[in-house]
Amino acid sequence: MLAVRAGDLDCLGELFERHHRRLYAFCAHLTGQPAAAEDIVQNVFHRILKYRHTYRDDGRFTTWMYHLARTCAADFFNKQSAAPTPVDPADLHGHASADPAPDAHASQSDDLALLRAALHRLSREHREILILSRLQNLEHREAARILDCSVGAAKVRAHRALKALRETYFALRQNPQPL
């Protein structure tokens, strides 16, 4: 990233190759909408390019990238709450239905669908920490940097989120509602 800041834009291509899948996964889990996730990733790299001069090497590139993604996602959520568009369940569960042998794993994929639905009922804060710490396997230290909080706070948030997820999941299983 220092090379990019110094004007070597080709290095940004490398950064894109290295990080875009993970960033997309984060955004797709967070928004539940693949198209929005794609837009956010484009937006993040647009901002990286635009604001490359402001990058400071005391931070880590991935942290900065996640910061930008959270800002862009917040923009997305603001726009969405201003003009709500229903989430297409096919969007949410599209990649699960592509799993092979649906019969053999029917109940398992049902559980996964339920889990996803539960994930999307959580507050954004809880969903975010679960995605970072569980789905993206980041350490609490790294998650804390991304979320701009102390390691202790990130841990507590992760534990609260896990508890909330468990409660939501079992509530949904007891009383299934249209997704």
Add this chain to the structure above:
Amino acid sequence: MNCQRIQDELLLEALHDGALPPGAADAVRAHLLTCDACRAQLASLEALAAQLDRIPVPPAPTDRMRAGFQAMLDAEKRALSAASASPRPASGLDRFFARFFPRRPAYQFAASLSLLALGLFVGARYLAPETKRPVIAQTENTLANAASAAELAELREQVNNMGRLVTYSLLQQKSTSERLQSVLATLQLKTPDRRLLTDLVGTLALDPSVNVRLSAVEALAPHTGEDLVRAGLIAALPRETAPLVQVAMIELLAAARDTEAAPIFARLMLDERADPSVRETARRALAILNTPNPSTAALPRRPAITKTMI
């Protein structure tokens, strides 16, 4: 240790996470030995966490994102090299695109991509040495040097790549009928915003379907009062190949009495490879632009464009 404290302090979650100091972990484990409820809760937590790990990673639309990213990067590089080169007067087209390019959010990236490509296409056409057009007369002096020849070659290369890329992304996104629907949807809007108009101009310039482009002309028709729309029509007209669409565009520009279109009309009128109906329309349009009073020279309206004629 009791159930309430375990609940309040999230001790099961912390234990599962390996976040408890050894003493506290032992105390919770001791409680678990005696408490079925807490044990069951920990078990369900662990099952859920295991399931969480099985949520598949959504496959990223890598090709499309990479194409968008690359286009963005190329645009930035171009801007950089343009800024470091000696300053040259901005052409009308540069000004046209500059008006909305820098402010376009990446959310509308497909649209800006289209416009970027449009800009490059049109730019390459206008700047191509074999076709000297009056529009760029003021920039010709600065272009007539070796450095700009290299720049032109690079520009053409980019245009070629960009054309494929945009067509690809357009085709990837939607079927023709879906694209048509999205254009037709804008017909309902009394006051489409700038973004929509920009998208329509991009569609007009780059959509591979004649039907879609024709509908885009129709959708733009009520908005020729907007500079953006007229400039977009003028930019897109030289690369239009379908006579039907060419005629519709010429008529629209003539009705808007945009004198900036005169050089293109003149060229089309004289172009022997152009369709006779296009040449005739261009001739009449030029006559209209040269007529002082707008009210006496209204171009006879063609019957409404039908969307099923192709």
